[in-house]
Amino acid sequence: MISSSALQTTEIFHVKFNLPLRSARHSPTLLPPNRYYIGILNPGKTLLHLQSKISLLNRDLSGSSSWDEDPPLVYDQLPIQQKHSATAYRFVTIVNLFCFTLIFSCFFTIWRRLRGGFRVLHGMFCFIFFFRGLVACIKIYHLHTIQKYGKASAIGEFIPLFLEKITSTLELLLFLLLAVGYKVVRANLNLTEIRFLLGLTGISLYLGVVECTCTTPGSCSGYKLCRDLLQALAFLVIIVAMNFNLQSLAHQIVDTSASVESARLYSKLKTYQTFRWIFLVFIGLPSFLVFMRLSLIDWRSFWLDILLKEVIGGTGVVLALAYAFQPRYGLLRIFELSIRRREEEESSGDEGN
Numbered sequence: 261m262i263s264s265s266a267l268q269t270t271e272i273f274h275v276k277f278n279l280p281l282r283s284a285r286h287s288p289t290l291l292p293p294n295r296y297y298i299g300i301l302n303p304g305k306t307l308l309h310l311q312s313k314i315s316l317l318n319r320d321l322s323g324s325s326s327w328d329e330d331p332p333l334v335y336d337q338l339p340i341q342q343k344h345s346a347t348a349y350r351f352v353t354i355v356n357l358f359c360f361t362l363i364f365s366c367f368f369t370i371w372r373r374l375r376g377g378f379r380v381l382h383g384m385f386c387f388i389f390f391f392r393g394l395v396a397c398i399k400i401y402h403l404h405t406i407q408k409y410g411k412a413s414a415i416g417e418f419i420p421l422f423l424e425k426i427t428s429t430l431e432l433l434l435f436l437l438l439a440v441g442y443k444v445v446r447a448n449l450n451l452t453e454i455r456f457l458l459g460l461t462g463i464s465l466y467l468g469v470v471e472c473t474c475t476t477p478g479s480c481s482g483y484k485l486c487r488d489l490l491q492a493l494a495f496l497v498i499i500v501a502m503n504f505n506l507q508s509l510a511h512q513i514v515d516t517s518a519s520v521e522s523a524r525l526y527s528k529l530k531t532y533q534t535f536r537w538i539f540l541v542f543i544g545l546p547s548f549l550v551f552m553r554l555s556l557i558d559w560r561s562f563w564l565d566i567l568l569k570e571v572i573g574g575t576g577v578v579l580a581l582a583y584a585f586q587p588r589y590g591l592l593r594i595f596e597l598s599i600r601r602r603e604e605e606e607s608s609g610d611e612g613n
Contacts, residue, residue, distance in 0.1 A: 295559065337410035338403065344563035346403045349396045352570040356393035359579055360386055371587055381443045385582040388430055392574060395423045418472050425468030431578065432494055433461055435542070438535060439501040444528060444585065445508070456497075464490055495543060502539065506532050534584040538577065545573045 302308060338345075363386050371382070402420050405412045436457060442449055449457070464487065471483040509529040516522040549569055557564050 336407055338407045341560055341562040342403065342406075343560075345566060346400050346407075348563040348566040349400045349403070349570075351567065352575070353393045353396040353400070355571055355575055356389045356396065359575060359582075360389035360393065363389065363582055381438075381585060382582065384434060384437075385578060388427075388434065388578050389575070391430065392427060392570075392578075395420070395427055396570070398423060421472040422468060425472065426465065427574070429461060429464045429468070431574070432464070432491065433457065434578070434581070435498050435539065436460070436494060436501075438581065438585065439498040439505070439539075441501070441505050444531070445505055460490065460494060498539060502532060502536055506536070531584055535581070538580050538584060541580075542577050545577070549573060 300308070300310070363382055367379070367382070399420050402412060402416060405416055438444065440449065440453060467483050467487040467490065471480060471487065474480040474483060506529065509525055509532065513522060513525045513529065516525060549565070552568060553565055
């Protein structure tokens with residue numbers, strides 16, 4: 261605890277101490293690895309304007325015998341909760357690059373007959389997987405910097421946070437494009453939709469930049485609230501567009517006889533029904549992760565929170581979308597029989613004539 265009387269000054273006040281604490285005879289009082297709190301005692305209820313910054317450095321206290329000298333730094337400066345974070349991000353990198361390789365290889369094997377829309381659509385999936393793997397590699401480098409020096413530079417702190425905002429924006433843009441039926445139900449977007457998507461992407465990236473560079477908790481929470489409201493608006497648009505496409509496909513199927521075209525409509529209807537469930541999981545995952553973080557995941561198991569967020573909440577959702585929107589070349593059995601019967605009737609009619 262620090263008394264408020266010591267802070268009644270306009271100058272910068274530094275507090276420096278080493279852990280484990282030493283008594284007057286320099287005998288170490290070992291403290292177990294845990295979370296500790298630093299508080300300011302203000303018994304006189306003096307109005308204080310505080311701007312604080314805490315930096316933690318791990319030092320080798322085994323050879324130190326005086327408070328005046330600075331013990332040497334050890335190599336590992338990571339907090340306890342981030343001890344296995346780099347390993348978790350390595351696993352995330354491997355999973356994303358594997359998914360990227362899997363989707364990319366399908367272009368030259370089972371999907372080699374792809375043309376036009378589906379090729380563009382699955383190219384977006386490949387880009388998101390590759391970008392997520394790249395972001396995980398940058399986070400590993402960021403953790404190694406903290407491990408060696410105890411902290412990162414301002415630009416080093418900004419880049420991983422901003423890349424994370426770009427990743428969430430790309431995933432939201434992918435959901436929007438699939439919801440409006442881009443390259444699935446229709447080949448192109450109209451001008452209004454293009455303006456909406458560009459405006460939503462630009463505002464989301466701008467709010468992400470200012471959220472990563474803000475300095476006060478009030479402004480950071482305000483920018484985060486604006487970004488959450490923008491995301492909620494995008495979710496509403498996705499729900500409306502998705503339900504519209506489902507109703508439109510259902511009406512087209514009712515008005516169409518059994519043919520190759522109706523088989524494609526059934527396939528698209530099944531795809532959007534799967535897409536609806538994937539979207540429900542996507543919007544429910546943040547609540548599930550918060551529940552896991554507060555009730556089941558210990559503060560030392562930060563690596564498990566990373567795996568759940570990145571693999572299940574990120575890569576798993578995009579992979580499920582790629583599976584749902586995969587091209588289907590085969591027809592349903594009922595349409596094969598109907599087409600064959602129609603061909604037989606036409607051939608028998610020609611023989612009778």
